[in-house]
Amino acid sequence: MTKILYANDLTACFSLWRKEGMRVLGPVSKAKTSGFGEVQDAHELDLNLVLTARTLKELFFPRTEPMFSYSIGKQKIETGEFLPSENACIIFGARPCDAAGMAIDDELFNWDYRDEYWFRRRDRSVIITIACKESDDFCMCTSLGLAPDSAKGSDVLLRPLASGNGWRVEELTPKGGKALQPIASLLKEGSEAAAPTAEVPLLFDLEACTTWLADPENFESHFWKEISERCIGCGTCTYLCPTCHCFDIQDEGDTYEGIRRKNWDSCSFQLFTMHTSGHNPRATQSARWRQRIMHKFNYFSDKFSVNSCTGCGRCTRECPVDMGVRETLQAISTLQK
Amino acid sequence: MSIQEQYRSRAKELLREGTVKMVIGYGAGTTPLRRRPIFITSPDDADRLVLDAACRTNLAGYLLREGLLADQKSVAVFLTPDGVRTINILAAESQLATEQVIVLGFQIDGENARQLEGTRVADFSGIIAERKKKRKEQPSHEVARKLEQMTSVERFSFWEGEFSRCIKCYACRAACPMCWCRRCVVDNNQPQWVNTSSHTLGNLEWNLVRAFHLAGRCVECGNCSEACPVNIPLHLLNRRMTEEVLTAFDYYPGADEHQEPVLASFRKDDPETFIL
Ligand code: SF4
Ligand code: SF4
Ligand code: SF4
Ligand code: SF4
Numbered sequence: 020m021t022k023i024l025y026a027n028d029l030t031a032c033f034s035l036w037r038k039e040g041m042r043v044l045g046p047v048s049k050a051k052t053s054g055f056g057e058v059q060d061a062h063e064l065d066l067n068l069v070l071t072a073r074t075l076k077e078l079f080f081p082r083t084e085p086m087f088s089y090s091i092g093k094q095k096i097e098t099g100e101f102l103p104s105e106n107a108c109i110i111f112g113a114r115p116c117d118a119a120g121m122a123i124d125d126e127l128f129n130w131d132y133r134d135e136y137w138f139r140r141r142d143r144s145v146i147i148t149i150a151c152k153e154s155d156d157f158c159m160c161t162s163l164g165l166a167p168d169s170a171k172g173s174d175v176l177l178r179p180l181a182s183g184n185g186w187r188v189e190e191l192t193p194k195g196g197k198a199l200q201p202i203a204s205l206l207k208e209g210s211e212a213a214a215p216t217a218e219v220p221l222l223f224d225l226e227a228c229t230t231w232l233a234d235p236e237n238f239e240s241h242f243w244k245e246i247s248e249r250c251i252g253c254g255t256c257t258y259l260c261p262t263c264h265c266f267d268i269q270d271e272g273d274t275y276e277g278i279r280r281k282n283w284d285s286c287s288f289q290l291f292t293m294h295t296s297g298h299n300p301r302a303t304q305s306a307r308w309r310q311r312i313m314h315k316f317n318y319f320s321d322k323f324s325v326n327s328c329t330g331c332g333r334c335t336r337e338c339p340v341d342m343g344v345r346e347t348l349q350a351i352s353t354l355q356k
Numbered sequence: 357m358s359i360q361e362q363y364r365s366r367a368k369e370l371l372r373e374g375t376v377k378m379v380i381g382y383g384a385g386t387t388p389l390r391r392r393p394i395f396i397t398s399p400d401d402a403d404r405l406v407l408d409a410a411c412r413t414n415l416a417g418y419l420l421r422e423g424l425l426a427d428q429k430s431v432a433v434f435l436t437p438d439g440v441r442t443i444n445i446l447a448a449e450s451q452l453a454t455e456q457v458i459v460l461g462f463q464i465d466g467e468n469a470r471q472l473e474g475t476r477v478a479d480f481s482g483i484i485a486e487r488k489k490k491r492k493e494q495p496s497h498e499v500a501r502k503l504e505q506m507t508s509v510e511r512f513s514f515w516e517g518e519f520s521r522c523i524k525c526y527a528c529r530a531a532c533p534m535c536w537c538r539r540c541v542v543d544n545n546q547p548q549w550v551n552t553s554s555h556t557l558g559n560l561e562w563n564l565v566r567a568f569h570l571a572g573r574c575v576e577c578g579n580c581s582e583a584c585p586v587n588i589p590l591h592l593l594n595r596r597m598t599e600e601v602l603t604a605f606d607y608y609p610g611a612d613e614h615q616e617p618v619l620a621s622f623r624k625d626d627p628e629t630f631i632l
Contacts, residue, residue, distance in 0.1 A: 253527035
């Protein structure tokens with residue numbers, strides 16, 4: 020026997036959570052794109068999407084966010100804080116690859132410094148993930164050591180019932196358990212079977228790739244130019260990646276008064292590493308693509324013992340010139356043989 | 357022989373006889389429906405070229421990449437008439453010399469790619485003149501018509517809504533062959549003309565700057581809308597600008613390589629009614 024949440028009860032669940040003062044967010048398709056947005060009613064959700072175009076990370080790490088304001092007067096300097104103060108939230112219907120991405124980003128944002136902007140939101144949110152029964156041509160979680168029903172980064176995992184009427188509920192963390200309390204009356208005991216999870220084929224040998232990347236001999240390889248010749252440096256792959264986390268600090272205003280903001284930035288951009296002198300250590304697009312791959316599968320893993328990629332496939336799915344991590348790692352694994 | 361076969365052997369020939377050092381074309385993509393830009397430098401690889409109705413990207417912008425044409429050697433590119441217009445504009449703006457470009461011309465008609473005769477951009481001027489005529493007669497886009505009927509306040513809020521999704525990745529800029537500036541105005545920070553943040557004002561500023569800078573230069577190839585990860589209908593802005601320039605100046609961007617850029621040139625008899 021296990022707990023079952025029936026789809027018919029979802030809207031009632033949402034109101035119970037709201038009564039507890041929590042916002043409810045989930046995957047929504049709106050204005051020709053999809054992402055996570057606040058919902059009142061279960062009908063607003065788009066649970067049939069394999070994956071939203073935009074990732075969960077935006078909820079914790081918005082594309083632009085004010086950090087503090089400053090004003091410098093004759094006698095005094097004043098600053099004002101902008102720490103996030105949103106209500107606690109339930110994120111209903113995340114995918115395992117996105118949830119895992121948040122756990123990977125936690126490492127980074129809590130490394131040499133605890134990023135309060137990230138963690139205030141992380142600590143106040145509960146991720147309820149739905150295992151995937153469908154995948155598309157770009158999904159590659161299995162190649163990254165994850166699966167369509169991975170628990171990483173989630174507080175509760177829901178397995179779709181074979182009947183399509185609801186989900187089997189697996190509590191994964193104490194935070195998840197607490198979030199289930201207010202809706203306990205709606206969770207029914209049952210033994211209905213879960214639908215099989217999606218079959219996501221293995222696309223490359225990750226270990227062979229990381230070994231090749233770790234070899235300094237390969238840093239200057241022709242491979243990099245060949246594989247990334249068509250990259251236009253548009254940054255889409257980084258902005259839509261759940262684990263890409265680079266940002267830029269910008270002051271808006273003038274020397275005496277303004278707001279300091281934290282804005283997304285991308286290693287695909289020429290400006291990312293441009294020195295004031297005009298010298299650019301990553302002068303070519305291929306050097307920038309190499310950086311993206313090396314960062315994810317070498318530098319990040321060196322530091323945090325985990326690759327900074329969950330195989331969500333967005334970098335290939337959304338690239339205007341059909342590039343992506345997938346092609347590069349597939350090519351590297353064949354180089355190995 | 358299919359057009360794909362013809363162009364494969366044409367590419368092979370051009371590379372073998374050394375007429376060009378590279379052929380920029382389309383190849384198979386990650387899924388059967390996708391195509392990707394490929395760069396062929398050896399005749400043996402020419403069989404990787406694909407040409408069919410799925411080949412939609414305007415490839416002209418690759419010619420300006422990282423000093424490709426600096427050695428004065430020639431490159432062949434697969435181009436639609438809009439792609440050829442792109443080359444004309446880039447030449448008029450002194451970004452490349454048309455002598456270095458061999459055109460592999462094609463046009464998508466429904467489900468098929470059709471071959472267009474010609475080798476140099478100048479060979480396509482007839483086709484382009486024909487397009488100009490058609491463009492003038494072309495009715496506005498349905499959404500565009502709706503926009504025209506709105507009050508300016510309604511229109512503003514329509515665009516505000518659309519731009520609110522913008523994540524300021526500048527993919528539209530990266531994808532546009534006309535956005536060749538080494539340093540875009542929005543990347544200048546001394547002074548910072550345009551906010552870098554992706555908030556309402558910053559998004560509006562960026563999208564308007566982009567639209568203005570493409571007035572009379574956009575060839576309506578669709579690269580920008582295609583690249584935008586949040587699907588903002590950028591083409592509506594560009595099309596509106598194109599129609600404006602067409603009506604006001606009878607100007608069709610990229611008609612030929614000698615056509616002066618419409619907003620960067622003047623005539624003594626310009627009415628200049630807007631200058632006080
Ligand atoms: S790999 Fe694709 S999505 Fe990423 S920057 Fe290059 S062109 Fe853009
Ligand atoms: S690198 Fe690509 S596949 Fe990996 S998490 Fe980022 S977007 Fe997804
Ligand atoms: S603005 Fe868009 S449609 Fe116009 S030339 Fe640039 S990429 Fe093509
Ligand atoms: S591509 Fe779209 S999201 Fe990116 S900057 Fe341009 S309009 Fe904004």
